[in-house]
Amino acid sequence: MQTAGISLLLDLYDCTSAALNNAEQLDQLFMDALQYAGFNSVEHLSHQFPIQGNTFITILSQSHAALHTWPEIGFVSVDIYSCGTPAEVKNALEVLRERLTQDLAARSTRVHFVERGLESPR
Numbered sequence: 001m002q003t004a005g006i007s008l009l010l011d012l013y014d015c016t017s018a019a020l021n022n023a024e025q026l027d028q029l030f031m032d033a034l035q036y037a038g039f040n041s042v043e044h045l046s047h048q049f050p051i052q053g054n055t056f057i058t059i060l061s062q063s064h065a066a067l068h069t070w071p072e073i074g075f076v077s078v079d080i081y082s083c084g085t086p087a088e089v090k091n092a093l094e095v096l097r098e099r100l101t102q103d104l105a106a107r108s109t110r111v112h113f114v115e116r117g118l119e120s121p122r
């Protein structure tokens with residue numbers, strides 16, 4: 001069975017970008033990175049926590065994306081699920097990973113690609 005889609009689980013460590021403490025700038029950066037990678041946002045929701053930290057969730061025409069921040073420790077987690085052919089999706093997710101790593105000035109990253117729907121559990 002061909003994959004139903006691919007998930008990207010991305011952890012960005014030691015991020016030094018000032019955007020981590022600026023919800024508006026971070027939101028724009030995330031939306032720009034998604035668009036740059038070829039994703040199309042159809043609905044968007046964000047929440048700024050009282051002391052610090054933000055969550056952004058975006059419904060994509062391809063599926064969905066989420067970004068969560070912990071500015072106090074310079075950590076950002078990103079979860080994206082996208083439908084499409086595996087090669088195209090992996091390419092787009094890799095472009096997004098590179099862009100966010102650069103834009104958030106992450107010193108290190110951990111990335112996992114997970115192919116979804118490959119086999120039916122029995």
